[in-house]
């Protein structure tokens with residue numbers, strides 16, 4: 001099977017369907033995530049794994065301004081099978097390199113069978129790591145917790161927090177440790193940096209992303225109001 005071909009007729013995230021080409025899904029979700037403040041200043045990103053291929057946005061570019069043809073395609077072993085910098089085009093081609101998040105996305109595919117992984121720098125993700133100075137973010141008795149697979153209103157939702165390092169790719173070992181140690185989590189927070197969130201496919205990753213961001217935001221506000229998010 002060959003990898004998805006981008007379909008340029010998709011111009012808005014509301015046109016996305018489960019089976020839309022992964023390049024189009026990535027491009028449209030990044031526009032949406034930019035508006036939400038999740039991928040500003042070129043930071044953050046998203047990757048999709050489908051039918052034996054892995055799709056990833058390029059590194060260090062404005063994530064809301066990516067063309068579907070600029071999405072890298074890798075095989076399941078991590079070998080690049082489509083390099084956007086080498087494509088043939090009548091228009092000028094800007095040089096792009098693979099996202100620095102690639103090893104982090106890859107470990108979620110390997111250990112959690114994820115179908116999509118996103119990385120956000122939203123302010124609430126950074127603040128959530130400050131209100132929990134230990135190694136876990138915890139929140140309980142909030143209706144939206146039900147939106148994370150395997151969790152209910154009465155659950156205590158736990159998200160591991162790992163320490164930030166100077167280079168994104170050097171987060172690999174500590175993130176791998178956290179992913180293996182917390183089999184019920186679909187997110188790992190990175191202190192003073194952001195979060196990685198995944199799901200079984202891009203739709204579940206989108207749901208989880210919205211729910212986790214809501215819960216990080218809620219926890220920060222609860223703390224400001226004098227409530228402890230981890231108790232009821």
Ligand SMILES: CSC[C@@H](O)[C@@H](O)C(=O)COP(=O)(O)O
Nearest residue numbers: 041043044045059060099100101
């Ligand atoms: C504001 S730049 C932040 C980056 O260094 C990094 O944290 C990041 O999330 C982006 O990685 P990228 O290589 O652009 O996909």
Ligand SMILES: [Zn+2]
Nearest residue numbers: 043044168194
């Ligand atoms: Zn980052």
